[in-house]
Amino acid sequence: MRELSANAITETVARLCITANTLLPQDVKDAITAARRSEPWPVAQEVLDRIIENDSIGGDIPICQDTGMACVFLEVGQEIHIIGDLSQAVDEGVRRGYTEGYLRKSVVADPLDRVNTGDNTPAMLYTRLVPGNQVKITVAPKGFGSENMSRIAMLKPSDGLAGVKAFVLDTVEQAGPNPCPPIVVGVGIGGTFDKCALLAKQALLREIGSHHPKAFYAALEEELLEKINDTGIGPQGFGGKTTALAVHIETLPTHIAGLPCAVNINCHVARHVSEVL
Amino acid sequence: MAKYITAPLTLEVSRTLRAGESVYLTGTIYTARDAAHKRLCDLAAKGEPLPFPIEGSVIYYVGPTPARPGRPIGAAGPTTSYRMDAYAPTLLRLGELGMIGKGKRSQEVVDVMKATGAVYFGAIGGAGALLAQCVKSARLVCYEDLGAEAIRELKVENMPLTVVIDSLGNNLYETGRADYLRQYVHKNPMDAQAGPQL
Structure with a gap:
């Protein structure tokens, strides 16, 4: 059985948190560009132009200041053995990604008490068992x-x-x-x-x-x-x-x-x- | 043609702005979201002074990402404004003349704006990187414990904004949509107000 250390998951989640928040997927960029081409209303054209400009700034600044709750989807192969605590590994990845990436920490520990957890954890984690011996990790920061x-x-x-x-x-x-x-x-x-x-x-x-x-x-x-x-x-x-x-x-x-x-x-x-x- | 305006605002300027106009804002503004608004209103209720000059002030509804070393601020786009609707009337009555955010406002907020001559500006939601480029400096004013929600004084230059609701109560969310539908979809705008037809 293939073995995978939880550390590898932490490192990947951390990296994906930063990438997701600073680089918009190409399909989304293409859709906005296509929409701009077919938009007849001048005010709307101006807004779309500014959005396109925003999305092309790139580098190390987040696209949007609401860097979201970290929704993490794991598709875990049934034939892989993960060494270490999986959900702790994901949270540690979110903690590192949001801290090292200068991303906003937008999570409160209790929905009514509302004290910020300070590191954007916990992740909203979804795991699904699938055939195979790989782990697919998807990070989708969700703004509120x-x-x-x-x-x-x-x-x-x-x-x-x-x-x-x-x-x-x-x-x-x-x-x-x-x-x-x-x-x-x-x-x-x-x-x-x-x-x-x-x-x-x-x-x-x-x-x-x-x-x-x-x-x-x-x-x-x-x-x-x-x-x-x-x-x-x-x-x-x-x-x-x-x-x-x-x-x-x-x-x-x-x-x-x-x-x-x-x-x-x-x-x-x-x-x-x-x-x- | 875009107008160039400065903050703090004066009534002479705020009252001439009209819904739908593009403006570039330069000057000093203050950041505040829900938690900071609550504290400001608590101070006002006790008759205590506010931590920044409220007369003519422009408040930006924003919780920026942390600034990287050497930069004034991180990404800094607007947050949704309706969460401040419970607090805005108090600050407007104390002299706040401009609010920057995105999304709908309550009728109560609009009514107070009409009475006091204030303006509601929209900044482009989701354009946090672009708007950060307009921020030349940031200084913590108070409530550091609120983190991203602390009150900061920002010096901004040519911040691109759109007048969404003016001091007469004209609302771009209503008029812009109706104008577009009239010209391009040829629907009765009242139908759109009533919701999409199935």
Whole structure:
């Protein structure tokens, strides 16, 4: 059985925290550039130009000051033995990355007491066992301007497709300028209450503009994107065509009595970076 | 054409700014988020002096990333403003004339702005690296225990902002969207206000 030291995971998480916060993924940059080309509204053009300028500054300054909660997704091969405490290793990686990278520490230890932990730990850690002998690490820092505009609904089966569409569009409408549009919209449909929310978050990790494997949901992604961009909210909410860069839908089987639907909104600083060990 | 304005603001200037205008702001501004606003309002409630001159002041809703050695500040884009809505009226009545943030404001805040002549500016959310370049120096004023949320005095140069809500209550979040829809989507803006049609 292959062995991997927890230290290697710590070092990788630390590095990915810094990379994710300072380098925007190319697919997100391409999507913003494409949106700028097709944006007719002058105010919106100016906003998109400034966003493009911001994203090209690079170097060691974070793209956005909200360097987020560190959402860490681990796909752990069943045929690998990790030596050391895995979740401690991830937290140590976040601690090092956020300290050495001069990233903002935005985590409070207790949701009501609200004393800052000082090192951005703990990570929001998701582990999944997969076949193989490798570990895939994805770090996706999540800012709360957009997280706060996210919602979940336990719809009725009779609400159906129309109910799902209405809930997604209403969530975007209510968010308006708050989540820093242009946004990326992650939608989870099905599963249980908790799995549905996770689906919506995982949808944000997909390459911008990639589609659900089923043609039905791929078409729904396109339709919702078009409707969202017809709202006129526009970049920063100043009006315009570019309200969203993409809608990504993820689905799971669900119970005969339910139709959970979750919408996780990301801002245009849609950060995520992966590495395989 | 963009306007060039200076901070602290005067009523003569704040009252002439109109929603939708682009401005470049130069001068002295103060940072404060939720926790600092709460402390400022607690001081005001006790009738104690505030830790910086509030008359004409511009407050930037920002919690920057830590400054690297030799630099005044880290990434410094705006945070969402509605979390300050509970506190802003108190500071506006004490003479604050400008707020910099992003996102919607409450009707109460807009009503007080109309009464006092204040302006709400939008900075581009998510453009923290770009906005940091406008900050020439930063000095801790108070509440160091709040970390990124401490109050800092910033000297800024040509900070690019958009007037979102002016002292007459005009709101770019409403007018900009309606104007765009009228010209490019040919929809009744009232439909958009009521929510998307299915």
